[in-house]
Amino acid sequence: MARGKTKMRRIENATSRQVTFSKRRKGLLKKAYELSVLCEAEVAVIIFSQNGKLYEFSSNSEIRKTIDRYRRSTNVDTYQLCGRYILHLKQETMDMERKIELLEVSQQKLSGQCLGSCSINEIQEIGDQLEQSLSSIRKRKAQLFNDQIQQLQAKERHLKEENAKLLAKFLANPWQSTAHPRAAAINSRSSRGTDVETGLFIGLPES
Template sequence: MVRGKTQMKRIENATSRQVTFSKRRSGLLKKALELSVLCDVEVALIIFSSRGKLHQFSSSSMQSTIERYREHSKEDTSSTTMEQDAEQWKNEASFISKKIEVLEASKQKLLGEKLESCSLEELHELEGTIEQSLRSIRGRKHHLLSEKISQLKEKESSLVKENSLLREKCKLLPGLPSAASKEVVPSTNLDQHTEVETELRIGFPGRKTHGM
């Protein structure tokens, strides 16, 4: 009697599902053993039933096989990641290279070079861009000049105050002539206090002589 092809879907009947599991589990474990012996390979098989019961087979040590699998997975993951990163870096380098070419061409046009390929619309747009740049440059220049002038005015005011303080300190220093000492003393009139006798007298001093 020819057996029909088993459909790959969940067996709804619980008893049939359990019988099928037992048979196929035993066959799978037997095949794993045969593969490890006949081909001299390391085989590890782990099965959890629907009820959570563990069934396993290992040709050597289950723990060492799992560790070996983890190390191999790390290497594969690392290799895959490196390949993906290399591809990404390659794409980024290509994009940056194209962007540099565009910027270089734009810079040459702004400098007035290689304008032969520009259309009238492109030249008009380029002219507007340059004018806008000049307005920005002049605005920035005016701003810096205004700041410089303000700084110089503040410095001037500070110097004036400092000079005024120095003058006040000089007035208070001892030994320096003050304003009061610089006053001119009025000269005395000797004619008002001194009398000169011009009359001629003959005789001893102190005696009155009769006039001749």
């Protein structure tokens, strides 16, 4: 009779869990022993139960020797990885330094410096780059000016609309202007000016 496949999940029943642990622990240690004998492999197994009890197996006389060998092996691998990573960083640094040097030389040439070693074709290429840059700058400058003009025109239209509203409001209620102190002062000065004008005449004085 074939045995059913066991699902890989925690066994909830404590008794069944302990029985399964005991059986599989013995099977694991047995497999480790068989591997060490059949293949002459150095094998070490460390197991801690749920209660913290230690079980171990080592094909060597002492399991500590196998652990020390493992540590030495992993340290060597770590050093090798670090060495390769450091070499990779050094290579990237050298590449970045060359790129920065080329950019600095290009910037100097664009500013009119270090042109003595340039050929005619290189100078022509530099001139074309400057023309393209100047064209882009002029386009951007024109765009900014147009944006500013549009903003000023919009502001002008807004002010005209406000003035038109105020004028319409004044024409609709002209009597309100006399209630304002400033308007009353203007009206007073205008009336006094009218009186003075009526007192003037042209001609010889009466005898």
